[in-house]
Structures are given as structure tokens and as C-alpha cells.
Amino acid sequence: MIDHLHGAAELCNLGFTCSTFHFVSIGLFSIVSESEIQDHLLQDGEVSFGRLLQRTGDTKCLIFCDKVLEASETEKEILPFEGVINLYHKRPVEAAKGARRSPDAVLPSRRQSGSSPGQRADSLVWAEVCNDLIHRVCTLFPDNFVGVCQLPQSPGVPPANCIPELRRCVEELGFVGCNLNPDPSGGYWKDPPLTDPYWYPLYEEMVRLDVPAMVHVSSSCNRNFHGTRAHYLNGDTTAFMQFLHSDLFKHFPTLRFIIPHGSGAVPYHWGRYRGLSLEERQRAMEEHLLKNVFFDTCVYHEPGVRFLTEVVPVENIIFGSEMIGAIRGRDPKTGEYFDDTKKYLDACSHLSDKELHQIFEGNARRVYPRLDALLTQRGC
Amino acid sequence: MIDHLHGAAELCNLGFTCSTFHFVSIGLFSIVSESEIQDHLLQDGEVSFGRLLQRTGDTKCLIFCDKVLEASETEKEILPFEGVINLYHKRPVEAAKGARRSPDAVLPSRRQSGSSPGQRADSLVWAEVCNDLIHRVCTLFPDNFVGVCQLPQSPGVPPANCIPELRRCVEELGFVGCNLNPDPSGGYWKDPPLTDPYWYPLYEEMVRLDVPAMVHVSSSCNRNFHGTRAHYLNGDTTAFMQFLHSDLFKHFPTLRFIIPHGSGAVPYHWGRYRGLSLEERQRAMEEHLLKNVFFDTCVYHEPGVRFLTEVVPVENIIFGSEMIGAIRGRDPKTGEYFDDTKKYLDACSHLSDKELHQIFEGNARRVYPRLDALLTQRGC
Numbered sequence A, B: 001m002i003d004h005l006h007g008a009a010e011l012c013n014l015g016f017t018c019s020t021f022h023f024v025s026i027g028l029f030s031i032v033s034e035s036e037i038q039d040h041l042l043q044d045g046e047v048s049f050g051r052l053l054q055r056t057g058d059t060k061c062l063i064f065c066d067k068v069l070e071a072s073e074t075e076k077e078i079l080p081f082e083g084v085i086n087l088y089h090k091r092p093v094e095a096a097k098g099a100r101r102s103p104d105a106v107l108p109s110r111r112q113s114g115s116s117p118g119q120r121a122d123s124l125v126w127a128e129v130c131n132d133l134i135h136r137v138c139t140l141f142p143d144n145f146v147g148v149c150q151l152p153q154s155p156g157v158p159p160a161n162c163i164p165e166l167r168r169c170v171e172e173l174g175f176v177g178c179n180l181n182p183d184p185s186g187g188y189w190k191d192p193p194l195t196d197p198y199w200y201p202l203y204e205e206m207v208r209l210d211v212p213a214m215v216h217v218s219s220s221c222n223r224n225f226h227g228t229r230a231h232y233l234n235g236d237t238t239a240f241m242q243f244l245h246s247d248l249f250k251h252f253p254t255l256r257f258i259i260p261h262g263s264g265a266v267p268y269h270w271g272r273y274r275g276l277s278l279e280e281r282q283r284a285m286e287e288h289l290l291k292n293v294f295f296d297t298c299v300y301h302e303p304g305v306r307f308l309t310e311v312v313p314v315e316n317i318i319f320g321s322e323m324i325g326a327i328r329g330r331d332p333k334t335g336e337y338f339d340d341t342k343k344y345l346d347a348c349s350h351l352s353d354k355e356l357h358q359i360f361e362g363n364a365r366r367v368y369p370r371l372d373a374l375l376t377q378r379g380c
Helices: A034-044 A049-055 A102-113 A120-140 A159-173 A197-209 A227-246 A267-280 A304-311 A341-346 A355-365 A367-376 B034-044 B048-056 B066-070 B103-112 B120-140 B159-172 B197-209 B229-242 B267-280 B303-310 B341-346 B352-369 B368-379
Strands: A004-005 A012-019 A024-032 A178-180 A211-217 A257-259 A293-296 B002-005 B012-018 B024-030 B178-180 B211-214 B257-258 B293-296
Touching: A004 A211, A004 B103, A102 A341, A120 A159, A159 A197, A211 A227, A227 A257, A227 A267, A227 B229, A227 B267, A267 B229, A267 B267, A267 B303, A304 A341, A304 B267, A304 B303, A341 A355, A355 A367, B012 B341, B120 B159, B159 B178, B159 B197, B229 B257, B267 B303, B303 B341, B341 B352, B352 B368
Parallel strands: A004 A024, A178 A211, A211 A257, A257 A293, B002 B024, B178 B211, B211 B257, B257 B293
Antiparallel strands: A012 A024, B012 B024
């Protein structure tokens, strides 16, 4: 099973876990401030970061604290969660102007993650630090994690800037994909759309390396947009519409993107998009972009996930959940966590075993061929 | 029946039609350029503007050409569509700097409609011209139309600026509601969110007049956002999240908003929003904002409309369709127009007659009390 897991915290990277039980979890590793952790612990009255363990049975921990990072090669057991990562203990970043050093300063630094409003030099150091952290985890637990990288995006800086870090992560660190922020300006959408030739050099490298990108915005600096509840969903809808409104995949027929949160508003407005594709592109979405664009299942209620699987072709759906999710509590109607999307899929009785396997594993292995090769090599 | 109709063209206003058959249509009147009309005629091979007539049986025409505007008081029959409105024949707007005069120039002028990037003076003249046009139509056909007004919004100009025009439209012209653009900057979201005290003076006047607002963005000037297929839906999602994330309705318990396009991404992510309301506001959405926020049914496929009616409380749904819609063609799978949302509702066999009546008429009369009073007075 592949769980396309992504956390609400912005200082995240995408990674994979693969157990000997043929479970695979695609996860965003979250690094959070101590105060945020305390909030979370207090809210739930339990170490809810451990919930993924309950869910998939194999993923041990999402928050990598100092002790995990310092664990020896032989110390393979995940230690109980004990505190906040202070990345700067691992790798000094004196070179990063504006980087802040105290543990609490990790919070503002989130906005430098991926492709947020950091300056070019900060973003590069920040991406390297995060990717090295991911690689450290993958090295400690090679049977559980495979890396997906953060790119050193900054507003106004051409995405070609990201190529060396992408290449390093894939070719040297063994990563199998990347995250791509469609709005490095963090809610002001100042850079060109994803379909502009501005992005093409990065796409050429993605195609050459045969790695997909999850299109995921970072923090919102615009107070009109709540981050996880508006900017995220708007970013998903916007990216899909940009793809639909272009001939991008004529130029890049093997380029692949995953859009999170069930693709924002898209399935709910599937008729609008179907009609547009027919009207404007003179062909169905299946021909125009559904060989290249995939949706995850991070939709926080059973009717929404069922709707997604009824409307969108099964081959375009990749199982996903979130941790730390945008909503952390339990639904009083069901007693279950809102973000436990696997339960919603399990309730989709209209899906055959074959279709569920596609959603849980098959599609992700097709979309991330380097992951598939790795799992095949490992006998998964 | 109340049809909450809104067109894709930006130069629009909201209005009502009331027939003797107890049908009521809430419509956005579209004024388009000649080339756009030609495109539309050529595409369909028919005067598809007349489709509404087929649908509701009473609304005669959506495009008000010169001849309609010049019709005498006794000439009550809608004339066949013959051309584009040239507003400037009706009311010279020499005072409006930047206003363009040739018929083709109507297209750029759209962005001055409602609350787009026009300057303060332009927006005021433009709103007055549009509202006078609506009023002219309402005067010609008093049994069919009731006006809803455009507000003279401009980026960076406090919404208090809109109060005199709102008051004029409601108290002097008999209008029953208004349209409110949450993003006068047209895709750059530079003004404060709708929940900021910046907007309060206008809300106070809306409450005093007891008129609701449809929250609807205008054109997108940001090429990241396709207007009708991304900016619209993002605007809906953003507005809902702003309301949810605030105590606005504690301050204004009788303030009411309608969010179009089935509220963007919101119903699809209903679990996310339910969870957030419980987590952040410590109460259910029903208590927190669903007495104040309503969704229309402008969702272009039957599964989407069915989903909306299954997930969102029936009392929060107001029937709506679009003309000229974002998608103008027919669905090859069904042979029906994508934007014929009434058919989708008719197919919702899980809804009782009472529930359908709520969606088609009852809720709109509750949300627009001045419309209800008018219809009651007319024996509807």
C-alpha cells in the first residue's frame, strides 16, 4: 500500500516508506516548533504523531527529533518522540543570511522551505539541509524510506535554478521525485503559471530523470488565504486549470504531476472541466492531460473520497493522507480522525480489489518509476 | 422557482425575474462584445442566449440590446436579439477617465464592473450606468425583474465608498441585494479579507437595509488564474474560509452572503471545514456560519449537484445556473447543456418536494427578504 502522506507543517519533504509487508507510505516529513508540538499533544492528550503507526502498521515516526538523527547505523528502532529538531545542530548554515538560529526560529524558516519567500541563497541552503535530513532518515532506515526532494525555489528566481539540487537528490541521494511550489510568492502568485516556458528547463530535467513532481503550495503570506484551508485548495485548482488550459503535455508527453488534496475543487467541478476540455481543446481530458496529472485522496470525509473515486478515473487516483493533517481532531459523528483517509477508501464498496490496489499502490508505482524499480529490486 | 443565474461575462449585474407562473429567476445580465456574441452564435449554430427561455419557460432574454432599452413603456415584448449594447449611447460617460467608447471597447470595460481595477471615479460611473440599465429593464418589465446592484468597488478604496450607491439602488430603485467582489485587485488579493473591519461600514448598511450580497470575484488580471475556471472557484473557497475563520457573524448576526458555483471547493472538502469549525471555533458550522452563508447550485454535472445536496444542509442551497455560462456547449454523453443545472437537480430523487421547493424558491425568499415582500405583495 502506498500512502501519499503530507503534513500540514510547511517545513516538509516528501518521502517514501516501504515495509516488508508490501506497504509503502509516501510521506511529507514534518519538522515543527516545540510550541506547536505542545499544542498538538495537549489537544489530543496523546502522542498523535504515532497515529500513522496505528494506521499503516509500519511507519514508525513522522517527526524526526535529534535522537533519531543522531542514531547510529545499528540503532534502527525509532525512538519515542522527545522534542523539536534543531536542524542547525546538524549542519550550521552561517552562509544563509536571514536564517534564524533558536529552536523557536524554526517556524519562520518554514517559509523558506521549498519555494517560499526566501532569498535565493537561503532557499538553496534550506533545501540542501532538508534534503540531507531526508537522506539521513533514508540511510538509517533504507527498507522504510525513499526520498523525495524539496527544490530551492524563491519568488522571481527562474526554476532552472533548481536543476542542480534536483539532480543531486536523484542521482546522488537516490530520491525518486520532487515537490514543486506553483506560487513561490506565497499567496500573491507573482511568478508565471506552471505552463509558461519559464518552467521548461526544470521540466526537461524532470523528464530526463524520469521523476514526477507533487504540485503543492507552501505557506500563505497573504492574509486573504488561510494556508491549509484555502491557499492549498486554491493552489490545487489553479494548477489543474493551468494544465488544462495549455498544450504543456504536447511538449512534455512524459511529464507527470500529482495534485494533492483530491485536486482542490476539480472533481466537484468535473463537468466544468470536462466541458472546457471539449470546448477549448477539442478533446477529452483523458487524451489531453489525464496521462500526466494525478490526484491524491487527501479529502477529509467519506462522501468526498467516494465522490472522487466515482467521478475521476481510477487510474488517476493515488492514495494519500496527511500528517500532521490540516484537521487533527476526531469527527464526533464517527469517533474517527478526520484525516484518516484510508478508512474512507475502505468504505468505497463500489471499488473492486483491483481498483483499490491501483489506488493504494499500482498508480503510484507507475507515476514514480524510480520507486517502482527500487521496490521491484527489493522484491516488493 | 428561483433561478440564481449568473453569466460568465464580467459586465454583469444580478437581477430577478418573476412570472405569473410563480417562477422567479435571479439573473446576472450580461453585456458582451459583438465579437463574443458572434463566437457564441457560430459555436452553437443557434441563438443559444434563448436557452433560458427553453429552461424556465418565462425568462425571455438575457442580452439587452439597444432596442430593448429603447422600448417604450407599452412595448413589453422582448425583441429578438440583434446586437451588442452600447451603453454609451444611453448615457455618455465623459466623466469616466479611461472609459473606452467603441463597441469593441466594452470588453476591457468589464474590468471596471463591480469592483475591478478601475479607478474610484470610473467604478462609480460604471456602477451607476449598469444599475440604471438594470433599473431600466426592471421598469420595462416590472412583473419579471427585480434588481440586484453592482457596487463601485476599486482596489485600495474602502468599501464604505459603496454605501451611497447601495442605498440609492435599494431605497430609490427598489433593488433587493448586491454583488460584492472579495478581490477588487482582480487576482492579486491585495485588499483586506472580507472579515476585516475595513468592510464593516458596508456591512452595517447591508444589515440596515436587510439586503444580502452574492460574493463573486470579477475578472482575473493575474495570468495564473483562469477567470471562470480557477479565479471564480478560488474566490468562492477563499470567501467561505474567511467567514469560517472569523467571528464576523457574531458582530453581524443578520448579515447574509451567497457564494456561487456551489461554493468552489467547499462541499467537496466539507469534512475539512466541519473539522476546522469544531477544532478552531469549538462549534459546528450550523451554529457558526450556516445561518449566514448560502451556496448556489452552479455546478456543471449531475454528480456534483447531487453531492452538494447530499453534503450541505438543504436550507443553505439556492438554485442557480449560469448564462452565458463558463461552459457553453453540450455534454456529448448526455446531449444536454453542461450549464443546465436545473436538470441535475431534477435528477436528485433523494430530495423531497419540500426540499426541492426550498432550493428552488423558499431559501432565496428567506435570504432576500425584500424580494419575498415584493413577491408576496404581487400574490406570488
